[in-house]
Amino acid sequence: MSFKVLLLDNVDPLCEKAFKERGIEPVRKTNLSGDELHKEIADYDGIVVRSATTVTPELLASAKNLKVVGRAGVGVDNIDIDAATTRGVLVMNTPDGNTISTAEHTCGMILALSRNIPQSVEKVKSGGWDRKKYMGTEVHSKTLGIIGLGKIGAEVTKRMQQFGMNVIAYDPFASREKAESLGVELVELEKLLGSSDYITVHTPLTEKTKGLISLESASKLKKGVRLVNCARGGIYKEEDLPELIDQGYVDGVALDVYSQEPPTDEVYEIIKHPKIICTPHLGASTEEAQEKVAEQIAQQMSDALEKKSFKGSLNGKSISLITNKEVQPYLEVAEKLGNLAIQLAPEHTSDFAFEYSGACAKYAEVLTDSILKGMLSQHVSEAVNLINARVYAEDRGFKIKETMASETKTFNDLITVKLNGKSDYKNISATVFGQDDYRIVEIDGYGIELRLEGDILMYQNLDKPGMLAAVSGALAEQNINIASLSLGRSQKGSNAITAVSVDKKMSDKELEPILNLDGVKSLRYISLSEN
Ligand SMILES: NC(=O)c1ccc[n+]([C@@H]2O[C@H](COP(=O)([O-])OP(=O)(O)OC[C@H]3O[C@@H](n4cnc5c(N)ncnc54)[C@H](O)[C@@H]3O)[C@@H](O)[C@H]2O)c1
Numbered sequence: 001m002s003f004k005v006l007l008l009d010n011v012d013p014l015c016e017k018a019f020k021e022r023g024i025e026p027v028r029k030t031n032l033s034g035d036e037l038h039k040e041i042a043d044y045d046g047i048v049v050r051s052a053t054t055v056t057p058e059l060l061a062s063a064k065n066l067k068v069v070g071r072a073g074v075g076v077d078n079i080d081i082d083a084a085t086t087r088g089v090l091v092m093n094t095p096d097g098n099t100i101s102t103a104e105h106t107c108g109m110i111l112a113l114s115r116n117i118p119q120s121v122e123k124v125k126s127g128g129w130d131r132k133k134y135m136g137t138e139v140h141s142k143t144l145g146i147i148g149l150g151k152i153g154a155e156v157t158k159r160m161q162q163f164g165m166n167v168i169a170y171d172p173f174a175s176r177e178k179a180e181s182l183g184v185e186l187v188e189l190e191k192l193l194g195s196s197d198y199i200t201v202h203t204p205l206t207e208k209t210k211g212l213i214s215l216e217s218a219s220k221l222k223k224g225v226r227l228v229n230c231a232r233g234g235i236y237k238e239e240d241l242p243e244l245i246d247q248g249y250v251d252g253v254a255l256d257v258y259s260q261e262p263p264t265d266e267v268y269e270i271i272k273h274p275k276i277i278c279t280p281h282l283g284a285s286t287e288e289a290q291e292k293v294a295e296q297i298a299q300q301m302s303d304a305l306e307k308k309s310f311k312g313s314l315n316g317k318s319i320s321l322i323t324n325k326e327v328q329p330y331l332e333v334a335e336k337l338g339n340l341a342i343q344l345a346p347e348h349t350s351d352f353a354f355e356y357s358g359a360c361a362k363y364a365e366v367l368t369d370s371i372l373k374g375m376l377s378q379h380v381s382e383a384v385n386l387i388n389a390r391v392y393a394e395d396r397g398f399k400i401k402e403t404m405a406s407e408t409k410t411f412n413d414l415i416t417v418k419l420n421g422k423s424d425y426k427n428i429s430a431t432v433f434g435q436d437d438y439r440i441v442e443i444d445g446y447g448i449e450l451r452l453e454g455d456i457l458m459y460q461n462l463d464k465p466g467m468l469a470a471v472s473g474a475l476a477e478q479n480i481n482i483a484s485l486s487l488g489r490s491q492k493g494s495n496a497i498t499a500v501s502v503d504k505k506m507s508d509k510e511l512e513p514i515l516n517l518d519g520v521k522s523l524r525y526i527s528l529s530e531n
C-alpha cells in the first residue's frame with residue numbers, strides 16, 4: 001500500500017527526500033487558507049507540521065484517511081492530541097532534534113541581555129554612539145535559575161557553566177541524580193526566584209507554568225533579575241512585563257516565544273519596551289535543527305505508517321508495543337476475548353474486571369486497550385484502535401478494574417474478563433497455545449476449550465443424555481456443520497456449558513430451533529469472523 005503525506009509549515013526539504021526514499025509520496029503545500037486545508041487534508045495518510053498550523057478537532061474531522069500527525073519539532077500545543085486520540089490518529093514529535101539549537105539561542109539571549117547587544121546594534125546602525133548607556137554586566141559568578149531541567153534546560157546549564165555561572169534549577173520532576181551529574185542544585189521555586197540573577201524557563205506551557213512570573217510574584221524576585229523565555233509564550237505574563245521592569249524588579253527580558261504568534265497588537269506594544277529584546281520564535285531555526293527534525297519525523301512517520309515502530313509517538317504508548325513479537329499474541333488473544341466477552345454480556349454491561357496472570361501480566365496496560373478494542377469494535381462506528389479504545393470506553397462510562405498476578409495455577413498465561421452485574425456468563429478466560437492458537441479455556445469455572453475464531457454457539461444446559469444430539473440434529477437439519485465443540489460441567493448430571501463452533505454465520509431464524517430446545521438456556525451466538 002502506498003501512503004501520501006502532506007508537508008506544511010515550511011518543513012525542511014530533507015523531509016520530502018526521506019519520505020520518497022521510503023516509497024511514501026510527499027506533497028508540499030504552502031499558504032493554504034483554512035478552507036483549502038480542510039478540503040486538501042482528506043486525501044492524506046499523514047501530515048507534517050511545525051508550530052504554525054493548528055491541528056484542531058474540526059481539521060481532524062475533515063481528515064478521513066489520516067493516520068499520523070508528525071510535528072517536526074518538540075512542542076505539540078498546536079495539536080489537539082485528545083481529538084487525535086479519539087479519532088485513532090497517532091501524534092508524534094521529534095523530542096531532541098532541536099535541543100542544541102534552542103539551548104544555543106537561549107545562551108545567546110542571556111548574553112545579549114547582559115550586554116545590551118540588540119539595543120546597541122540598533123543605535124549604531126541609526127548613526128548613534130552611546131557607550132555609557134549600554135554598559136553591561138558579566139554573567140561570570142552570577143546565579144542562573146533554570147526552571148525546567150529537561151533536555152534544553154540541561155544543555156543551557158552545561159554551556160552557561162562554562163561562562164562561570166552558578167546554576168540552580170527548579171523542576172519537581174527532575175531526578176536528584178540528573179541534577180548532581182550536571183552540578184546543579186535543585187531548589188524550590190521560591191528559592192530560585194529569590195536568588196537568581198538570571199531566570200530562564202524550559203518547561204511546556206501548562207496550568208502550573210502559565211503566568212509563572214507576573215506582578216504577583218514580583219516581591220519574590222531578586223531585584224534586577226533578567227528573564228529569558230525560549231520555551232512557550234505566556235510562562236511570563238506578557239502584560240505585566242513593562243511594569244515589572246519599570247518598578248525595578250526586573251532589569252531586562254528576552255523573549256523568543258509569545259502567547260499568540262505572530263503577537264497581538266497589544267503584545268507588539270509591550271515588546272517595544274527598550275529593556276525587552278525579542279526574536280520571532282527562532283530557537284529551533286537553524287539549518288542543523290531543521291534538517292534533523294525533518295529527517296527524523298519522516299523516518300518516524302514512515303515507520304509508523306508501515307507499522308514497524310512507533311518511536312516518538314505521544315498518544316500511542318500502547319501502539320508502540322504492537323511490533324513487539326512477545327506481545328503480539330497476547331494482543332490478539334486479548335482482542336478476541338474482548339470481542340467474545342461483549343457478545344456474551346447483557347446489554348448495557350459497563351462494569352468489567354480484567355485479570356492477567358503469568359508472563360502476559362507485565363503488558364496489562366496495553367492488553368486492556370486490546371480487550372477494549374475487541375469489545376468496542378462491535379459497537380462503535382468509527383474505527384477503534386489501541387490508541388483510542390480507552391477514550392471510547394470512558395465515553396461509554398465503562399468501569400474497568402485490572403488485576404495482575406505473576407503466576408497461574410493452570411496455564412502459562414491467562415487473561416480473564418469478568419462481566420460484573422447481572423449476566424448469565426460472568427468469567428471468561430483465554431490463553432495462547434504456541435504462537436497463534438488462541439483459545440477460551442474456562443467459563444465460570446467450567447473447563448471449556450475452544451478456538452477463538454469463526455462462529456460460536458454458547459449455551460447452558462443440564463448434563464443429561466441427548467442434549468448434544470438435539471443441538472447437533474437441529475444444526476444438521478439446517479445443513480450447518482459443526483467444526484468443533486467443547487463441553488464443561490461441574491459434575492455428572494449437573495449444569496454444563498457447551499460451546500459449539502459452526503462452519504457458517506447463522507441468522508436469527510437458524511438459531512430459533514436451538515433456542516426452542518428443551519433444556520437449552522442462555523443461548524448466545526458469537527461471531528468472531530472478520531466480516
Ligand atoms: N523556542 C523554540 O523554538 C523551542 C524549540 C524547542 C523547544 N521549545 C520548547 O522548550 C520547552 C522545553 O523543551 P525540552 O525539549 O527541554 O522539553 P523536556 O520535556 O525535555 O523538558 C521539560 C522539563 O520541564 C519540566 N517541567 C514540567 N512542568 C514543570 C513545572 N511546573 N515546573 C518546573 N519544571 C517543569 C519537566 O520535568 C521537564 O524536565 C518546551 O516548551 C518546548 O516546546 C522551544
Ligand SMILES: O=C(O)[C@H](O)COP(=O)(O)O
Nearest residue numbers: 050051052073074075284
Ligand atoms: O517546540 C518546538 O519544537 C519549537 O518551538 C520550534 O517550533 P518551530 O518548528 O515552529 O520552529
